[in-house]
Amino acid sequence: MQDLPPIVQFSHVSMQYPGVLANDDVSLTIRKGEVFALVGENGAGKSTLMNLLYGLQKPTLGTIHIKGTATTARHDPQRAMAMGVGMVHQHFKLVPSFTVAQNIALGMEPKRRGFFYDQRRVNREVLALGERFGLAVNPRDVVGELSVGLQQRVEILKALRRGADVLILDEPTAVLTPSETDELFTVIRRIVAEQGMTVILITHKLGEVMQLSDRVGVMRRGKLIGVVDTSATDERKLAAMMVGRDVIFDELRTGEPGEQAVLTVQNLSAADDRGLPAVRGISLTVHAGEIVGVCGVEGNGQTELTECIMGMRLQTAGTVTINGGEVSRLDPRAIRAMGVSWIPDDRLRTGLSAKATVTENLLVGKQRRAEFSGFHIHYQKKAARSYAQKLADAFDIRAGGLDLPAESLSGGNMQKAIVAREFSFDSPVLVISQPTRGVDIGAIEFIHEKIMEKRNAGCAILLVSADLDELFRLSDTLVTIYEGRITARFAAGEIDKQGISYYMTGGRQGEEAQA
Amino acid sequence: MNTGFLQSVRALIALKPKQKLTAQYLLSLGVAVLLAFLVGAGIMLLSGYDPITCYGAMFQGALGRPRALGNTLAKTVTLCLTGLAMSLAAKAGIFNVGGEGQLYLGGLAAAMVGAGMEGAPGWLIILCAILAAMAAGGAYAFLPGWLKVKLKVNEVVTTILLNTAAIYFCSYVANGPLKTAERGIASGTAMVSKAAWFTPLIRLSNLTTGVFYAAAVALIVWYLMTRSTVGFEMKITGTNERFARYGGIRAERLMLWGMVLSGMICGIVGFIEVFGLHHRFLTTISSEFYFDGMLVAMIMRYQPVGVILMSFFFAILNIGGSAMELSAGISSELMLIVQSIIIFFMAAEGGISEMVRAHAAARRVRRAAKHAERGQAL
Numbered sequence: 001m002q003d004l005p006p007i008v009q010f011s012h013v014s015m016q017y018p019g020v021l022a023n024d025d026v027s028l029t030i031r032k033g034e035v036f037a038l039v040g041e042n043g044a045g046k047s048t049l050m051n052l053l054y055g056l057q058k059p060t061l062g063t064i065h066i067k068g069t070a071t072t073a074r075h076d077p078q079r080a081m082a083m084g085v086g087m088v089h090q091h092f093k094l095v096p097s098f099t100v101a102q103n104i105a106l107g108m109e110p111k112r113r114g115f116f117y118d119q120r121r122v123n124r125e126v127l128a129l130g131e132r133f134g135l136a137v138n139p140r141d142v143v144g145e146l147s148v149g150l151q152q153r154v155e156i157l158k159a160l161r162r163g164a165d166v167l168i169l170d171e172p173t174a175v176l177t178p179s180e181t182d183e184l185f186t187v188i189r190r191i192v193a194e195q196g197m198t199v200i201l202i203t204h205k206l207g208e209v210m211q212l213s214d215r216v217g218v219m220r221r222g223k224l225i226g227v228v229d230t231s232a233t234d235e236r237k238l239a240a241m242m243v244g245r246d247v248i249f250d251e252l253r254t255g256e257p258g259e260q261a262v263l264t265v266q267n268l269s270a271a272d273d274r275g276l277p278a279v280r281g282i283s284l285t286v287h288a289g290e291i292v293g294v295c296g297v298e299g300n301g302q303t304e305l306t307e308c309i310m311g312m313r314l315q316t317a318g319t320v321t322i323n324g325g326e327v328s329r330l331d332p333r334a335i336r337a338m339g340v341s342w343i344p345d346d347r348l349r350t351g352l353s354a355k356a357t358v359t360e361n362l363l364v365g366k367q368r369r370a371e372f373s374g375f376h377i378h379y380q381k382k383a384a385r386s387y388a389q390k391l392a393d394a395f396d397i398r399a400g401g402l403d404l405p406a407e408s409l410s411g412g413n414m415q416k417a418i419v420a421r422e423f424s425f426d427s428p429v430l431v432i433s434q435p436t437r438g439v440d441i442g443a444i445e446f447i448h449e450k451i452m453e454k455r456n457a458g459c460a461i462l463l464v465s466a467d468l469d470e471l472f473r474l475s476d477t478l479v480t481i482y483e484g485r486i487t488a489r490f491a492a493g494e495i496d497k498q499g500i501s502y503y504m505t506g507g508r509q510g511e512e513a514q515a
Numbered sequence: 516m517n518t519g520f521l522q523s524v525r526a527l528i529a530l531k532p533k534q535k536l537t538a539q540y541l542l543s544l545g546v547a548v549l550l551a552f553l554v555g556a557g558i559m560l561l562s563g564y565d566p567i568t569c570y571g572a573m574f575q576g577a578l579g580r581p582r583a584l585g586n587t588l589a590k591t592v593t594l595c596l597t598g599l600a601m602s603l604a605a606k607a608g609i610f611n612v613g614g615e616g617q618l619y620l621g622g623l624a625a626a627m628v629g630a631g632m633e634g635a636p637g638w639l640i641i642l643c644a645i646l647a648a649m650a651a652g653g654a655y656a657f658l659p660g661w662l663k664v665k666l667k668v669n670e671v672v673t674t675i676l677l678n679t680a681a682i683y684f685c686s687y688v689a690n691g692p693l694k695t696a697e698r699g700i701a702s703g704t705a706m707v708s709k710a711a712w713f714t715p716l717i718r719l720s721n722l723t724t725g726v727f728y729a730a731a732v733a734l735i736v737w738y739l740m741t742r743s744t745v746g747f748e749m750k751i752t753g754t755n756e757r758f759a760r761y762g763g764i765r766a767e768r769l770m771l772w773g774m775v776l777s778g779m780i781c782g783i784v785g786f787i788e789v790f791g792l793h794h795r796f797l798t799t800i801s802s803e804f805y806f807d808g809m810l811v812a813m814i815m816r817y818q819p820v821g822v823i824l825m826s827f828f829f830a831i832l833n834i835g836g837s838a839m840e841l842s843a844g845i846s847s848e849l850m851l852i853v854q855s856i857i858i859f860f861m862a863a864e865g866g867i868s869e870m871v872r873a874h875a876a877a878r879r880v881r882r883a884a885k886h887a888e889r890g891q892a893l
Contacts, residue, residue, distance in 0.1 A: 312757075312760065331760075332761050332762075333763040333764070333765065336763045337763075342761070344761065349757060349758075350758055350761050352755070352758060353754040353758045353759075354754070355754040355755075356750060356751055356754050356755075360747065360750065364758075364759075364762035364764070365762045365763050367744055367748065368744060372744070373744040376744065377743055377744060377745075378742065378743060379742055379743055379744045379747045381742075
């Protein structure tokens with residue numbers, strides 16, 4: 001492994017954003033033909049570093065060499081691609097209504113007689129490309145109808161067609177099911193072994209790092225802390241390097257769930273924003289002191305389910321009751337008053353106001369309380385400020401300033417702010433969606449502890465997550481959701497992660513024999 | 516009316532001012548104003564005028580004599596109130612482009628009350644006229660607000676359309692059923708009871724006691740927007756309506772109220788014009804005052820204090836421009852060019868600031884690196 005020639009070299013690269021030094025004097029060499037994992041907490045600077053390589057931003061200081069050639073001041077994605085660097089982003093950049101071949105050709109369309117778009121040639125090229133790299137796709141499929149795993153495959157092919165031999169994958173498994181993840185890893189191993197590709201993997205899932213990579217670079221607060229051979233390390237050591245201290249995931253559970261049903265959903269149906277059925281007759285019950293985990297690939301009705309409970313979306317059928325009182329037709333204001341809090345999955349669209357200050361974001365929902373509103377008219381700025389400071393301290397929200405807009409927070413701190421606000425209502429019912437998505441390890445540990453504190457205090461918690469580790473760690477009961485239906489239900493410990501994958505992709509409990 | 520109107524709407528789309536009023540923004544605003552004056556000076560030189568004389572004439576004409584200052588302040592009142600009306604609605608996340616129509620209706624309502632209550636004490640007439648103006652303007656804003664909140668009809672479109680309807684309606688009324696019997700008045704209603712006229716504060720100028728009413732309104736709006744619980748909720752709604760709803764704020768009600776209050780303020784502007792200046796409703800009561808106010812509001816990013824100050828500056832350009840035309844002989848249209856250039860630079864502000872920031876950041880890092888090297892060398 002040592003004798004592989006370097007393919008990408010960062011020397012003393014720094015990147016300054018307003019107020020944040022995102023990369024601080026990073027020097028790193030990536031060798032040809034290796035799988036290099038770049039790990040670190042959110043905001044550690046790993047994505048920034050790769051954006052510099054891909055030309056999305058320019059380093060403030062330092063130089064980057066690709067295959068021995070220094071990037072210029074006018075480095076941009078086009079030039080990066082010409083130098084053989086391709087990037088697959090976490091959020092795919094595909095046109096849903098185009099076919100696979102059209103998406104792959106987009107921007108580099110072969111022309112017939114110098115003018116006409118040559119669809120047939122594209123289809124042929126895509127088939128050949130897929131065969132060569134072992135990434136089978138049907139060029140005529142419409143991308144919007146493909147599974148997320150296949151869409152990702154299209155993204156990879158797109159990069160390969162442009163001649164990429166250095167492939168950057170940004171959090172590639174965040175949206176995949178366990179079996180899709182396995183498939184992706186097989187593909188990566190094959191293109192590295194057979195085609196001599198170099199793969200740079202940005203991730204914070206340490207299990208995947210151990211499984212797939214040759215070497216690991218760990219970043220923390222903009223600095224490259226160290227580069228180690230994967231074979232010479234383990235998950236615990238990496239986690240400690242990332243966070244700067246030992247991380248211990250303890251068993252936090254105390255006591256058994258209560259008997260009293262607090263949140264009951266009965267035969268709930270709802271449509272999504274396009275008016276298509278998204279939730280199709282879901283029934284579930286959450287007891288006091290119980291965490292019910294909803295497992296499913298994203299987009300199977302989880303968002304709509306939580307929105308219905310919170311009154312943000314009107315159901316087409318069915319009821320939601322809280323402690324026996326029906327809330328189905330109430331607005332969020334009334335539902336909050338009945339003791340429901342929600343951590344929504346979409347932080348910036350629903351969970352926060354990016355342009356309002358951190359203080360204001362923390363206060364929302366309590367602004368009419370006497371201590372913050374003199375005579376119900378005057379906004380008590382000072383009281384609000386000191387309240388926000390207290391919450392920020394209690395939940396370890398690291399902000400540049402509480403009077404700065406919320407958009408100045410890192411993803412993890414935004415999430416902590418939302419958790420702080422929602423947990424401070426002392427609601428007996430918590431609906432929690434994707435609590436730790438895009439959040440770093442230290443903050444995950446913290447948020448999990450807070451959720452368990454709430455559970456142990458007797459709250460009824462509905463937990464929706466795409467992260468199986470999280471669900472298995474926290475839930476007392478697991479249900480799987482597929483295309484808006486509950487497909488199976490297990491008590492914690494009855495099933496493992498591999499087994500549950502079957503129900504997340506449409507298998508139904510009691511039908512295993514036929515499958 | 517159409518060109519100025521369309522320009523305003525275009526400027527609205529281009530500026531999209533949502534960010535806060537930062538020190539940096541104010542700095543670039545200052546630079547933009549300076550540059551605009553320089554470009555204006557260039558144009559003067561090209562057309563054979565001496566810029567120093569011209570600008571001197573402008574400031575002299577706007578501030579030099581009590582009468583001129585009075586006119587400038589009267590103009591400030593109109594710009595400031597219309598600007599605040601725009602800001603208040605925008606704060607709650609709803610765009611009121613219909614202020615012109617609300618102003619007309621407010622003026623008409625005030626004029627009718629003022630004429631109809633002949634014989635009543637002045638204070639009572641004024642009180643009733645204010646209420647009538649607010650009711651007319653507010654009701655006319657309620658319609659698009661309600662359509663927006665309940666049926667998601669784009670309020671920019673409806674308010675623009677309602678402007679035309681209101682102006683033609685007022686024009687019809689002032690030329691037809693309510694036309695004054697007096698001779699020499701082409702299109703206007705009967706005169707307001709003399710007991711209720713505002714007293715001029717400076718002889719021969721447009722500045723009247725109406726300025727106190729305006730100041731009171733401005734103070735209330737400022738308090739509402741920046742110091743009240745409702746203002747807090749408006750800000751949350753204006754920056755993210757979905758978040759506001761989820762947080763238990765009655766977002767729709769706030770947006771509707773923002774619109775209605777905005778319409779009420781516009782009605783008051785009409786009232787002040789009628790009672791202070793014309794003493795009757797005339798179809799020429801406003802020449803796109805609201806769109807000028809809208810521009811001021813957008814340039815100052817809907818910050819009340821900024822709107823008040825910028826109104827004064829625009830009033831100087833406006834009043835001084837006419838004076839400059841008379842004394843220095845250069846067309847007052849030049850001031851429109853200066854205004855447009857300011858707007859142009861403010862629209863480009865985002866990009867310019869970004870450039871300045873990037874340079875500053877690079878300098879900081881380089882300096883830090885140099886320090887570190889020196890530290891190691893020691």
